[in-house]
Amino acid sequence: MKPAADKREGDGASPLGRWPVRRVFFRPDRGAAPETDLPAIALRPTDGWCDDAGAPDYYNRLVTLPCRVSHERLWREDGLYDLFVELGYNDDPPEPGKGSAIFLHIARAGYLPTEGCVALAEADLRAVLGRLGTGSVIEIRA
DSSP, X not given: OOEESSOOTXXXXXXXXXXXXXXXXXXXXXXXXXXXXXXXXXOOTTEEEXXXXXXXXTTTSEEESSOSSOEEESSOSSSTTSEEEEXXXXXXXXOTTSOOOOEEEEOOGGGOOOSSOXXXXXXXHHHHHTTOOTTXXXXXXX
């Protein structure tokens, strides 16, 4: 993880600070809903997340695909988003270019770096989710 005090879209850094947890998403075809007090949403193949700083009505928000603006597909084949938590970074309201889609998600083998998110092994992520609820925060430190 490369932390940054001044996060920017596409810089590959994780934003330093305390970020509220918003909701958890899961792929129902790959695993059960997690045991958590957070709102849990079953992903659909048409779910995406807007990363287009030039589209302020959509930026850093869940979108339905197909979508005319730049976005990240949430229904992935690599398993990283089979289970993930939306962190409340740059979302109240979103400031274009400040960074989007900061998630707590499943780690790649060997814990290879993310694009700016925080990643854990799935079993560890499920254990953490069991302790999270409304009002919980995730702190990213240097």
